Amino acid sequence: MNSIVWQPTPVTKEDRRRLNGHSSCAIWLTGLSGAGKSTIACELELTLHRRGLRTYLLDGDNLRHGINADLGFSEADRSENIRRVSEIAKLFVDAGMIVIAGLISPTREDREKARGRFGEREFYEVYVECPIEVCKQRDPKGLYKKALAGEIRNFTGIDAVYEPPENPDIVLHTDRMAVSDCVAEIIRHLEEQGVIPQASGIGQAATTVRERR
Amino acid sequence: MNSIVWQPTPVTKEDRRRLNGHSSCAIWLTGLSGAGKSTIACELELTLHRRGLRTYLLDGDNLRHGINADLGFSEADRSENIRRVSEIAKLFVDAGMIVIAGLISPTREDREKARGRFGEREFYEVYVECPIEVCKQRDPKGLYKKALAGEIRNFTGIDAVYEPPENPDIVLHTDRMAVSDCVAEIIRHLEEQGVIPQASGIGQAATTVRERR
Secondary structure, eight states, rough: OOOOOOOOOOSHHHHHHHTTOOOOOEEEEEETTTTSSHHHHHHHHHHHHHHOOOOOEEHHHHTTTTTTTTTTTTTHHHHHHHHHHHHHHHHOOOOTTTTEEEEOOOOOOHHHHHHHOOOSSEEEEEEEEEEHHHHHHHTSSSHHHHHTTSSSSSTTTTBOOOOOOHHHHHHHHHHHHHTHHHHHHHHHHHTTTTSSSSSSEEEEEEEHHHHOO | TTTTOOOOOOHHHHHHHHHTTTTOOOEEEEETTTSSSSHHHHHHHHHHHHHTEEEEEEHHHHTTTTTTTTOOOHHHHHHHHHHHHHHHHHHHHHHTEEEOOOOOOOOOHHHHHHTTTOOOTEEEEEEEEOOHHHHHOTHHHHHHHHHHSSSSSSOOOBBOOOOOSSSSSEEEEEETTTTHHHHHHHHHHHEEEEEEEOOOGGGHHHHHHTOOO
């Protein structure tokens, strides 16, 4: 690949963040199917968008209709799926946006590789924790039923392993927390980390960023 | 793939466009190596960014360091490269941004497939035209020299074919047009198409978009 030259581009990540009035990062939601990743992702995006922040949502399932339509559910394909989503998330962070990625991403190795692609304060691992018995009861897409009937193979929690994060940035217990509390927890973390301005002073914070130049 | 359910998300492309005060689209620059795609892409992004518009640049070569690092230069891999870039561009258009993609993308079939992923006024094919003799003289990355020496295979214009667009949205003759004129031509087209507001009234146009709801 020595014929590929990296072309520096004149508009930088910092320029785009400045224009947006906030920093950019990836919020990586990991957990079992039915744990609530998509629900939290959607509600989080809506809340951030209403605050005038630039957001995008990468849903693991939705991407399988597009860029990852060529991938199946073997271990190798699941890893490749996660690799691509994390690379795309990185592009969105470079584009100055807050990107929310919801994927089961069952192995520590794949998640650590994903994290490794980002700089400091650019990647937050959120463990969406829920006992599998509760997930099975919810079964919002009917997938546990299919997996238990043997109609789906390599289904996380049934015949494929889920490795819980050892040191996640945030843990959400969705069996006993309301969605709004989960979202508030993530937003509080982003505020503390200085990724987004405090709720009360968006315009002010944007101005401060500009003044700091 | 019948186990994959599409999840509608609550923040829509229209919501994001409204927040940005302009529409979103992909500007697809095709042409020979050395024709000027990267130069025009960079200058175009800078001009749009300075007007306060949300932009991102997908450079074919740069993406080969990340999401497309697993791809080589066989015909199949080049097609897959283009497929992925167009799928990523589609995500950025969905995210409300003006995304500029610069890729040789030598075949009509691959470019038409790319176009087919987008809606009306969301994809503009720009033919960056330059006689190959001029490209060889420029040879900014020394690639023609290597290809002519047989060090690189499947190099477009040497031992791989380039199929000029039959009906591009814009044609730029970079052997006789200044970069600034090429950029102005694209911007004029985007204004005419209503993708971006006229230069003189960005704030006004953003308001108009909101009032139209």
